[in-house]
Amino acid sequence: MFRNSISHVILVFLIAAGICTDASTQTLYERKNVIIDLGVLDKRPIQLVDPFIDWDSAWTKAQSLLSNLTLEDKVDVVTGIGWAVGPCIGNIKAKPDIGFQGLCLQDSPTGVRFADLVSAFPAAINVGATFDKLLMFRQGLLMGREERGKGVQVTLGPCVNIMRAPEGGRAWEAYGPDPVLASFAAQLTIQGIQSQGVIATVKHFVLNEQEHKRTAQSSQVGQRALYEVYLRPFKASVDAGVGAVMCSYNLVNGTYACENPALYKILKDELGFRGFVMTDWWAAHSGAPTANAGVDMMMPGSATIATTESFWGPNLVSDVKNGAVPETRLDDMVTRILATWIKFSQDDGFPEVNFHSFSPSLGKHVDVQAHHKVYIREVGAASAVLVKNNRTLPLSLSNATYKTIAVIGEDAFGPSNGLNSCADHGCVDGTVAQGWGSGTTYFPYIVAPVDGIKAKADPHNLSVVSTSSASLAPSIATMADIAIVFVFANSGEEYITVDRNDLHLWHDGDALVKSVADVQKTIVVIHSPGPVLVPWIHHPNITAVVFAGMPGQETGNAIADVMFGDVNPSGRLPYTVAASPNDYPAHVERDASEAHYTEGILVDYRWFEARNITPVFPYGHGLSYTTFAYSNLTVKPPSAERKSYRVSVNVTNTGTRAGHEVVQLYLALPMWTCQAEGCAKELRDFNRVHVRPNQTVTVTMHLYKDDLAMWDVGRGRWVVAQGVYEVFVGASSADVRARGKFAL
Ligand SMILES: *[C@@H]1O[C@H](CO)[C@@H](O)[C@H](O)[C@H]1NC(C)=O
Ligand SMILES: *[C@@H]1O[C@H](CO)[C@@H](O)[C@H](O)[C@H]1NC(C)=O
Ligand SMILES: *[C@@H]1O[C@H](CO)[C@@H](O)[C@H](O)[C@H]1NC(C)=O
Ligand SMILES: *[C@@H]1O[C@H](CO)[C@@H](O)[C@H](O)[C@H]1NC(C)=O
Ligand SMILES: *[C@@H]1O[C@H](CO)[C@@H](O)[C@H](O)[C@H]1NC(C)=O
Ligand SMILES: *[C@@H]1O[C@H](CO)[C@@H](O)[C@H](O)[C@H]1NC(C)=O
Ligand SMILES: *[C@@H]1O[C@H](CO)[C@@H](O)[C@H](O)[C@H]1NC(C)=O
Ligand SMILES: *[C@@H]1O[C@H](CO)[C@@H](O)[C@H](O)[C@H]1NC(C)=O
Ligand SMILES: *[C@@H]1O[C@H](CO)[C@@H](O)[C@H](O)[C@H]1NC(C)=O
Numbered sequence: 001m002f003r004n005s006i007s008h009v010i011l012v013f014l015i016a017a018g019i020c021t022d023a024s025t026q027t028l029y030e031r032k033n034v035i036i037d038l039g040v041l042d043k044r045p046i047q048l049v050d051p052f053i054d055w056d057s058a059w060t061k062a063q064s065l066l067s068n069l070t071l072e073d074k075v076d077v078v079t080g081i082g083w084a085v086g087p088c089i090g091n092i093k094a095k096p097d098i099g100f101q102g103l104c105l106q107d108s109p110t111g112v113r114f115a116d117l118v119s120a121f122p123a124a125i126n127v128g129a130t131f132d133k134l135l136m137f138r139q140g141l142l143m144g145r146e147e148r149g150k151g152v153q154v155t156l157g158p159c160v161n162i163m164r165a166p167e168g169g170r171a172w173e174a175y176g177p178d179p180v181l182a183s184f185a186a187q188l189t190i191q192g193i194q195s196q197g198v199i200a201t202v203k204h205f206v207l208n209e210q211e212h213k214r215t216a217q218s219s220q221v222g223q224r225a226l227y228e229v230y231l232r233p234f235k236a237s238v239d240a241g242v243g244a245v246m247c248s249y250n251l252v253n254g255t256y257a258c259e260n261p262a263l264y265k266i267l268k269d270e271l272g273f274r275g276f277v278m279t280d281w282w283a284a285h286s287g288a289p290t291a292n293a294g295v296d297m298m299m300p301g302s303a304t305i306a307t308t309e310s311f312w313g314p315n316l317v318s319d320v321k322n323g324a325v326p327e328t329r330l331d332d333m334v335t336r337i338l339a340t341w342i343k344f345s346q347d348d349g350f351p352e353v354n355f356h357s358f359s360p361s362l363g364k365h366v367d368v369q370a371h372h373k374v375y376i377r378e379v380g381a382a383s384a385v386l387v388k389n390n391r392t393l394p395l396s397l398s399n400a401t402y403k404t405i406a407v408i409g410e411d412a413f414g415p416s417n418g419l420n421s422c423a424d425h426g427c428v429d430g431t432v433a434q435g436w437g438s439g440t441t442y443f444p445y446i447v448a449p450v451d452g453i454k455a456k457a458d459p460h461n462l463s464v465v466s467t468s469s470a471s472l473a474p475s476i477a478t479m480a481d482i483a484i485v486f487v488f489a490n491s492g493e494e495y496i497t498v499d500r501n502d503l504h505l506w507h508d509g510d511a512l513v514k515s516v517a518d519v520q521k522t523i524v525v526i527h528s529p530g531p532v533l534v535p536w537i538h539h540p541n542i543t544a545v546v547f548a549g550m551p552g553q554e555t556g557n558a559i560a561d562v563m564f565g566d567v568n569p570s571g572r573l574p575y576t577v578a579a580s581p582n583d584y585p586a587h588v589e590r591d592a593s594e595a596h597y598t599e600g601i602l603v604d605y606r607w608f609e610a611r612n613i614t615p616v617f618p619y620g621h622g623l624s625y626t627t628f629a630y631s632n633l634t635v636k637p638p639s640a641e642r643k644s645y646r647v648s649v650n651v652t653n654t655g656t657r658a659g660h661e662v663v664q665l666y667l668a669l670p671m672w673t674c675q676a677e678g679c680a681k682e683l684r685d686f687n688r689v690h691v692r693p694n695q696t697v698t699v700t701m702h703l704y705k706d707d708l709a710m711w712d713v714g715r716g717r718w719v720v721a722q723g724v725y726e727v728f729v730g731a732s733s734a735d736v737r738a739r740g741k742f743a744l
Helices: 003-007 023-031 055-066 071-078 124-130 133-150 179-194 223-230 232-239 261-270 288-293 314-321 327-343 372-382 449-460 473-478 509-517 555-563 605-610
Strands: 011-013 034-037 090-092 103-106 199-205 218-220 244-247 276-279 385-389 404-408 463-467 482-488 522-527 542-547 594-596 628-636 645-653 659-668 682-691 696-703 710-712 717-721 724-732 735-743
Touching: 055 327, 071 314, 071 327, 124 133, 124 179, 124 372, 133 179, 133 372, 179 199, 179 223, 179 232, 179 682, 199 232, 223 232, 223 710, 261 288, 276 327, 288 314, 288 327, 314 327, 372 555, 404 449, 404 473, 404 509, 449 463, 449 482, 449 555, 463 473, 473 482, 473 509, 482 509, 509 522, 522 555, 628 724, 628 735, 645 659, 645 682, 645 724, 645 735, 659 696, 682 696, 696 724
Parallel strands: 199 244, 218 594, 244 276, 404 463, 404 482, 482 522, 522 542
Antiparallel strands: 011 034, 034 717, 090 103, 385 542, 628 645, 645 696, 659 682, 659 724, 710 717, 724 735
């Protein structure tokens, strides 16, 4: 319909039969046209928060420093000093002759790991569940402030691996299965962090979607899925100016990711990455092949945790001398590291490291928490996903229907052995507010759910009875007018335990829920790294259910804000909750030496749609205490002034409470582009807006050229296909409220 209006500026290439070499797509492209250049349509623009010098100048400045470094100096700049010998998780030696103070590299995506007087931020999966671009940026900014305050120059986050298998142990450290949500979240988090002059590290590059056999399994993926799903958030991160990339433990196509040259050709040549690539800790398996593949920094320096020997260090000096690694490659490595350091003005000075990861008593105990807990609580509440509510929530305080509230479950309580008693949270002791592994931070304190609820109930003379004991649960529940049961699942990184065994709640959570629901009206709150099975969901006494993720230190206050209606919930599931584990397209590959990504681009909700499988709760689902009506969808074609399709919809709050609505834009590409596995619409944009009762707000979203594009396997490039594009605007992937279309 809009084709005529833009056809004068688009170049249409008719593709002759037989050009494409890829057998699976050949028949498609023989018959179809592919628009390669869209003229007025631009790439999605990024509002860069970049007070620093440009990359070209940083590179020029870095190159001018090379002549002042000996071969041994250069090798020092690219080789970490070893494990647990410096204050940080990774350390690079200073080179005072060129004013280089060295580098402190530190975990994690939830804040500053192994330090005191820092905040324990909500997990990335919660940041994703907010679907709020401002909150994404702000969490990055606040983490950046804390990192800078502690002297961390390079922070090891964000993590953008895809929740391909719902059991994946580290899924909570990233943004779920959708690559576009992950791309926005990564971009905004990176910009927030880097606005503070701290270098962000996007990880783990690439195809590191599970923990089982993570150093001994090859990820095998088709090119279309590689580009459209798994590389997409890395591309977005590069576009946002990310300073560092971390290569992953797994193999790709049979070659270790940290020594697979094809990957760095993509990252540096195709995506235009200007910063440096570091290995994950001990992810390298060789010296020269790793350097020659395109990796720029060896971390932590030693070859394994048990040795001080390095693949680089003196070995790299020899490799350069004997020609195994060209000196130009070493110069490029050093240039990239110094250029990134210069780019973020760290050459103008940076706070000294004032904590010690391995000898805490050597730290100076600088408090960097400021007022961040206010924002942590806000993200915690904004990421709570109310998936079911049969006139139960919010709990009223005045004229309360429920005068006595039972709070039940070990997940409702704080730790009994003291905060942070298990290394890297690698055990369950009270409520689950982060997963385990290197993606953690010490909790400065933790507001337990029962305490958050009491803090609201007490001033209103509501009484709270509680127990962490499963056997006492039914009798405590019957003492009250309503019960809130807290249940959980946990997961984390391989060096503690690999992946989740299954999608069930832990510690017999299903039995706990049922035992309470059999005797009392029940609200279920789930703290989990991802989806869990909810076999009790249709129990008539279970009238409200909240997926609360892993909300960080303010967990109890955040859930109480939602329970009592101080916050009108707007969190959305950043994954699908299925009726059966068999409904998901992929699972952790526990034994095989290869993981085949046979579902292609049909990750998570796309698979459910393509296969017509009804989930219990669809991707993007989440309820509010009010209702919203959508109307007046418009899809405006690009013009000389506006280089995108502009998709607008009016959202009216038709209920009685103010609240946020998360408006989601999905796009279906022309039918003929479907792969053999099937076809589904895909998330492309979203906005979270505040709407007062009776107010109508116009929500505008955009489709740029890169949103329309698909990866053409035969040509090895992004193309835009001819045909009809369908636009779906709604409150979840399965709750479409308005639709439109346009043709190219
Ligand atoms: C680099 O070396 C040159 C001469 O060798 C010297 O003039 C210059 O000051 C040095 N620059 C730095 C930054 O050390
Ligand atoms: C993996 O190997 C296949 C077949 O050789 C090739 O087409 C593809 O580009 C490779 N993928 C990566 C990420 O290197
Ligand atoms: C909601 O609760 C009422 C009783 O209070 C019940 O009749 C109805 O079936 C419930 N609805 C759902 C969707 O569970
Ligand atoms: C609470 O009850 C009192 C007395 O029954 C009534 O005057 C008041 O309006 C009620 N408040 C609310 C918020 O319903
Ligand atoms: C709570 O109870 C106390 C003592 O009975 C009373 O003074 C106070 O007004 C009550 N507060 C509310 C909010 O009902
Ligand atoms: C629901 O709770 C009531 C008590 O409030 C109980 O009598 C009833 O058996 C419960 N329903 C079911 C299906 O367990
Ligand atoms: C939708 O558009 C029509 C025509 O422009 C307008 O009269 C109406 O008020 C709009 N509805 C809403 C809810 O904005
Ligand atoms: C919303 O509009 C309805 C109907 O016009 C009106 O009865 C109601 O009071 C309004 N609500 C608010 C909060 O303004
Ligand atoms: C709703 O949509 C219509 C038509 O698209 C627009 O003219 C109107 O201003 C919008 N209304 C509000 C209140 O935003």
